Amino acid sequence: MDAQALTPETHYIRSEPYYEPVGDEIAIFEAAYKNKLPVLLKGPTGCGKTRFMEYMAWRLQRPLITVSCHDDLTASDLVGRYLVKGGETVWVDGPLTRAVRVGGICYLDEIVEARKDTMVVIHPLADDRRALPMEKLGQLLEATDDFCLAISYNPGYQSVLKDLKQSTRQRFVALEFDYPAPELERRIVANEAKVDPAMADKLVRFAHMTRNLKGSGLDEGASTRLLVHAGKLIASGVDPVVACQSAVAQAVTDDPDMLAAIQELSASLF
Amino acid sequence: MTAPLTRDEIESLLDDWLEVEFTFHQVGPVARALCKLDRTDQDFVLDWIKRVATTHITLAFNFAKRAPDLIQRFDKRVIEAWAVHLCDTYDRAGMYAALDVAAAVGNFMQQRHEQAAGALFEDSAPVLGNFVHGLSGRKLKLEQGESAWTDGEKIVLPAIVAAFESRADNFKLTKAMAAFLWAQTRFGSLRSDTVSVCADFPDPVRALAQFHGLETLRLTARLARELPGLHRDLRRLGGALGDRLAEGWAGLAERLGDHAEVEDSLALLPDAWHLPDFIPLSYQGTLNPEAVAAARAARLEKEKARLRVKLAEMAEELRRHKPDAAAPDDQPPRFEAASDESEGQLDFELTLDGMPVAPPDDVKQLLTSVFLDFGEIPPEYLVPAGDGEYDPGLYQDQASDPDAVWQGTYHEEGALFYPEWDMGRQHYRKNWCVMREKDVKPLFDDFPRRTLDKYAPLVKQLRHRFEAMRDENRLLKRQTQGDEVDLDALVEALADARDGSEMSDRLFMHMHRAERNIAVAFMVDMSGSTKGWINEAEREALILLCEALERLGDRYAIYGFSGITRKRCELFRIKTFAEPYGEEVKARIAGIAPQEYTRMGFAIRHLSKLLNDVEARTRILVTLSDGRPDDYFDAYRGPYGIEDTRMALLEARRSGIHPFCITIDKDARDYLPHMYGAARYVILDDVAQLPAKVADIYRRLTH
Numbered sequence: 001m002d003a004q005a006l007t008p009e010t011h012y013i014r015s016e017p018y019y020e021p022v023g024d025e026i027a028i029f030e031a032a033y034k035n036k037l038p039v040l041l042k043g044p045t046g047c048g049k050t051r052f053m054e055y056m057a058w059r060l061q062r063p064l065i066t067v068s069c070h071d072d073l074t075a076s077d078l079v080g081r082y083l084v085k086g087g088e089t090v091w092v093d094g095p096l097t098r099a100v101r102v103g104g105i106c107y108l109d110e111i112v113e114a115r116k117d118t119m120v121v122i123h124p125l126a127d128d129r130r131a132l133p134m135e136k137l138g139q140l141l142e143a144t145d146d147f148c149l150a151i152s153y154n155p156g157y158q159s160v161l162k163d164l165k166q167s168t169r170q171r172f173v174a175l176e177f178d179y180p181a182p183e184l185e186r187r188i189v190a191n192e193a194k195v196d197p198a199m200a201d202k203l204v205r206f207a208h209m210t211r212n213l214k215g216s217g218l219d220e221g222a223s224t225r226l227l228v229h230a231g232k233l234i235a236s237g238v239d240p241v242v243a244c245q246s247a248v249a250q251a252v253t254d255d256p257d258m259l260a261a262i263q264e265l266s267a268s269l270f
Numbered sequence: 271m272t273a274p275l276t277r278d279e280i281e282s283l284l285d286d287w288l289e290v291e292f293t294f295h296q297v298g299p300v301a302r303a304l305c306k307l308d309r310t311d312q313d314f315v316l317d318w319i320k321r322v323a324t325t326h327i328t329l330a331f332n333f334a335k336r337a338p339d340l341i342q343r344f345d346k347r348v349i350e351a352w353a354v355h356l357c358d359t360y361d362r363a364g365m366y367a368a369l370d371v372a373a374a375v376g377n378f379m380q381q382r383h384e385q386a387a388g389a390l391f392e393d394s395a396p397v398l399g400n401f402v403h404g405l406s407g408r409k410l411k412l413e414q415g416e417s418a419w420t421d422g423e424k425i426v427l428p429a430i431v432a433a434f435e436s437r438a439d440n441f442k443l444t445k446a447m448a449a450f451l452w453a454q455t456r457f458g459s460l461r462s463d464t465v466s467v468c469a470d471f472p473d474p475v476r477a478l479a480q481f482h483g484l485e486t487l488r489l490t491a492r493l494a495r496e497l498p499g500l501h502r503d504l505r506r507l508g509g510a511l512g513d514r515l516a517e518g519w520a521g522l523a524e525r526l527g528d529h530a531e532v533e534d535s536l537a538l539l540p541d542a543w544h545l546p547d548f549i550p551l552s553y554q555g556t557l558n559p560e561a562v563a564a565a566r567a568a569r570l571e572k573e574k575a576r577l578r579v580k581l582a583e584m585a586e587e588l589r590r591h592k593p594d595a596a597a598p599d600d601q602p603p604r605f606e607a608a609s610d611e612s613e614g615q616l617d618f619e620l621t622l623d624g625m626p627v628a629p630p631d632d633v634k635q636l637l638t639s640v641f642l643d644f645g646e647i648p649p650e651y652l653v654p655a656g657d658g659e660y661d662p663g664l665y666q667d668q669a670s671d672p673d674a675v676w677q678g679t680y681h682e683e684g685a686l687f688y689p690e691w692d693m694g695r696q697h698y699r700k701n702w703c704v705m706r707e708k709d710v711k712p713l714f715d716d717f718p719r720r721t722l723d724k725y726a727p728l729v730k731q732l733r734h735r736f737e738a739m740r741d742e743n744r745l746l747k748r749q750t751q752g753d754e755v756d757l758d759a760l761v762e763a764l765a766d767a768r769d770g771s772e773m774s775d776r777l778f779m780h781m782h783r784a785e786r787n788i789a790v791a792f793m794v795d796m797s798g799s800t801k802g803w804i805n806e807a808e809r810e811a812l813i814l815l816c817e818a819l820e821r822l823g824d825r826y827a828i829y830g831f832s833g834i835t836r837k838r839c840e841l842f843r844i845k846t847f848a849e850p851y852g853e854e855v856k857a858r859i860a861g862i863a864p865q866e867y868t869r870m871g872f873a874i875r876h877l878s879k880l881l882n883d884v885e886a887r888t889r890i891l892v893t894l895s896d897g898r899p900d901d902y903f904d905a906y907r908g909p910y911g912i913e914d915t916r917m918a919l920l921e922a923r924r925s926g927i928h929p930f931c932i933t934i935d936k937d938a939r940d941y942l943p944h945m946y947g948a949a950r951y952v953i954l955d956d957v958a959q960l961p962a963k964v965a966d967i968y969r970r971l972t973h
Contacts, residue, residue: 213404261397269500
């Protein structure tokens, strides 16, 4: 089978993504969308922010355009730039511009990774102006009512350099995400990784053990996503201790003592 | 092969090293024994005699007496370890203890044998420390001791576990002990007043042992449910070591299965009393009710105070956010807590006036700890503290006054320990330097302003230069990718294409933004020898430096160092990384006053540690001193101090820090290249240059 090539505008999510609501986040997002307010998703990595966006895109039937931000992302990367084609310069829209044009949902993942000057271009889109200035074209692109801007950010980074500026964050409706409660997380792991409930239960317990280590050597405990990874390996016949080591421990730390400790934890549990 | 040394040659060496002229040590027999060895062994032993002699001559003599015999029986590595152990013991506990170690050389060799396969505490501790934290409950500390026991706050494990042939199994057994002791805290063994219950029996000691047996069975069953993998290890290890139950105990084990609590064990104690003595299992450790009671007594009041104060803070916080909250202001806030143990995790649901609230992590920790003491959260713990109800000393972790420890008897409370490189021994002296951070007494005078006036033109120039360094944004032309089309390049490329030659793909301009990401620590000499001009120059230099750095936006810290003997190494906080540059910092710079001596190693090591805790791409350590390291009546004078400083700089370099040294000692060029080996350095001939130079050196360093 060939990989399917989609342009961002046509990236509609056709079938319902699996999503377990934690609180009233769906209602809040819908209300924000209706009122044309941008949304900020806060929470640790791998707790379901991106899945939530896919779910909302499906629910609202809008195309979802995701941009993973990195520290070299410039404003032109979002808005667009001139390229050279056959001796002529041609304007090419960036993902943000495309989303505005088609009235899609533009999701800027891990926005703090982007440089501070880049973040500023979203400001006019994120308040009641809802317009994207395209300086190089000398145009102002006004968003339709369908357009929605969402950004995500992980407040757990203890870095002064990676904090969201007040002028940015105060434009958004904030939704806070955290790891789901044990009961829910068990259900998610069982459902996503296709493991039996007893194994899901042990995986969730294991996750809690690593989360206990947050602050005493780990920056972040095991996320739900990592649990699902480990569960999938286990479902394919990998030994649970090995699966936890490869899918979880190695993913959260490089420190040999910590790796050994996590190995001992999983060896004790399974 | 070189010929062995003769007896006379050896004797004359020993005469010299052991100062026989004064000490009258009988080196004759040693020389006689040594002259029979081959040259390699001779050299090895003699080298170590010499090294130990730099620590203490008597110790070296005791080493020398035994070494010729040992070298024929043991590996050189083991003998080296023994020699280092001798010196360490001397450092830590003095001559008598060291001589005991020397006399008990047989034990040491036996232990070394065990160590080959044994699990050493120092190796297991980093792993098991995290392991225990990962399990739920109170955060228990690990400590080394004679046997395995816990007081509910720390887990004590023996220095070495060597019950098995293989190191892996020995580690598993150590882990089993740690997990089992954790279970005592987590599942309530320490909650009951065991001592008074046992006192009702004719032989309280036996009663305690039987109780311990019951608890061992109960916790083993608990672990089987909570941590099945660990339980499998317990059975395997116990089986291999011959763990078995005495007659009649199997029945009790059944009754303590599954969901039994400590109360069930206590209820069964009369039955157990009539059974034969419980045979201790290999992993159970010992019970220490006195230590448990002492730790608990110290903890209870403090945690009650802390919890109640925290709850009061939470209540106030929540009310401020919801002015229209259900409860009117005159009614005190009412907290309730329900514990949830169902997931194998301890979790708490906290409600305020019936509304669920999310407790912050520290409150959760407190609730956990209180729960472990009582098996519930007693209602009186949930009453928020009133204003001024508690003395803050009770619930705040107080940093003890670094000066207070010098009044009265000497102790090392609250200090950090750093090793020091002993060149004679060619080994580190462990925990040798007792280091404390102290504050510089701020001096609010017109010094900063005077300095700025005095150097006004220079300040202006520095600000200007540093500002220019701030953003090194460069527009890079002719790039393959970029934000904008580079028209010059495009025109040229099109012309090339018409011309028939190959068209370049470098058609774009890219704005390159180099963000500075530098953290720098300045370490300033505050020894007595800086008195006068040098001190003045240092203070001026710091003021100018701060002015310049503020323009640049690099994160920086300034510490002064001084000390007298290894027991009193002091670092003076002038500006920490987190602190902004303001009046207080200026006053502290003004307040820098010459103190005592120049022990440098500890300061470099401590600042390296602080630097490595800061997030930055580049870390720089700049030392500013007036000459060679020196200390009061101490070996630190001379080559020893130079070697230690050199070693500390090498360590810093290895950890990814760029050390740079500025020295004002013009007579000392001979040793500097060696001492600063790993670092780059600059020597200033004239003190007066210092203020003008320091900022400039920094600028060139980071440009």
